[in-house]
Amino acid sequence: MASSGKPVPSPCAARGSEAVKGRRGIAALLLDETPLTRECLSAGLSLRDPSLTMRTAASLDEAKAMLAGAPRPSVVLCNVVSLTPPNGSVLATLRDLAGAFGGTPLVILSDGEEDLPLEASRLGVRGCLPTSVGLAVAQEAVRLVAGGGTFFPSPFLHRLLPRREAMEDDPPMPSGGAALTARQRGVLQRLREGKSNRVIAQELGISENTAKVHVRGILRALGAANRVEAVRKAWQPAESESLSRGRDRGRDRD
Structure with missing residues (x-):
């Protein structure tokens, strides 16, 4: 209407x-x-x-x-x-x-x-x-x-402060993860380290169910079928660029 x-x-x-x-x-x-x-x-x-x-x-x-x-x-x-x-x-x-x-x-x-x-x-x-x-x-x-x-x-504000503090410790955004939120970035880093949803939830101070929701969001955002593929898609562009720069420097020395 x-x-x-x-x-x-x-x-x-x-x-x-x-x-x-x-x-x-x-x-x-x-x-x-x-x-x-x-x-x-x-x-x-x-x-x-x-x-x-x-x-x-x-x-x-x-x-x-x-x-x-x-x-x-x-x-x-x-x-x-x-x-x-x-x-x-x-x-x-x-x-x-x-x-x-x-x-x-x-x-x-x-x-x-x-x-x-x-x-x-x-x-x-x-x-x-x-x-x-x-x-x-x-x-x-x-x-x-x-x-x-x-x-x-106030319930939102009470959650914001610890979340800000947790996000300050999160690693930089991987080059393939530009579509991810700050919280998803932290979850993705822990996926790269092979951690389970339970461990991720404990480290980030969220429920295990919320951790699962973030994992699903990461897979959807990256177009990945599973965790391994998500990590590969997120970090592969940066690694490929690094390898390319290394090859270019080798040619320059030659």
Whole structure:
């Protein structure tokens, strides 16, 4: 279902003056390719806070067109998962989106992807809103970011610090692993060392099931059928380049 891009009418209009009193009106744009979540979240936020004018877009192109017009939204709320193609990377989609809205603050929805909040903070995203929260929290998060603040729930923040520390010890990205996340890079290095999922999980402070998910993501990103092939594909370009440089130096000496 295509989105009209028009503000969602609020059934609370009759009592809107009471709800708006003391609250600054905010124009927000919700980008979500999934019709049900797009319409429900937009209507729910408008119902809860009539001073929050919600517009919706079903595609990135549609969202960009709205941002170029007037009135310009004060904040963009984006369901990154809905924009990610099947078997695609949510983090890759996030990287593409991060610079798409110019100076308009961006808040992303998260279904619990472990690497998403960290990558979002690195890319300058102003908020990460888990889908486990209610409308009251979502409403305040949107208002906070529109007002110049940031919103990263405390459970995410508690996980970010140890993760940052763990990633500082990770080795450099192999030349064949450019599509991998920082966490996948650490897992891949341990695969190269022949470590099991259980050992990888213990070393990185994650569950064994999460380690398995990262391994599957690595295989998919590298187009590998198994661990051995993944390691070979990740490091082989660097090793081939090193061998080529060695041969070139030998020719120079000759």
